[in-house]
Amino acid sequence: GAVVSQHPSWVICKSGTSVKIECRSLDFQATTMFWYRQFPKQSLMLMATSNEGSKATYEQGVEKDKFLINHASLTLSTLTVTSAHPEDSSFYICSARPPGTGGRQPQHFGDGTRLSIL
């Protein structure tokens, strides 16, 4: 159980293009999903918390207009990197947390999306 699917796994596109990444919880409903960014040999950096039916909460330093998050249903959150530039190239990972007492259930992660902007 607790499977999270992330798509696509790899994207290569030209500078200026907008890219959408999907994160789906396959066998549970997730009121909260998280989006992370990971640089080579670095840990995960939380970008934003995606809340179903409301606006995402962004971490300090993350541009809301650059990284658009939509959590339209209890099983789907999307991250759109708008007008992507080479510096946006990175590994993006989403996670979803199953409902549970006090919210302290483990986050389950997708397989990540490697984004390369030329």
Added chain:
Amino acid sequence: SQELEQSPQSLIVQEGKNLTINCTSSKTLYGLYWYKQKYGEGLIFLMMLQKGGEEKSHEKITAKLDEKKQQSSLHITASQPSHAGIYLCGADMRGSNYKLTFGKGTLLTVNP
């Protein structure tokens, strides 16, 4: 300084040897989560610890949380090449609103 310190940064062991990875928090933890990651892939959930003094085991991996709930260790017994990867601890800290802070990870290499 980092809120969550993980050590060592990397570890190379011979197959069959035991090893320990540590994770230390500057704050009291509500929960401590251990994950394994293969390079370029997602994180696989290993174990969750929430109570002081708690210890959990799965196959050859044992994780402990100290009584003060600020330090955790992950111990692998009789390591195998399949244990190789990056181990990350994630901490649910007081006041974090359920967000996790991750350590920098430990790269484990197991030589056959």
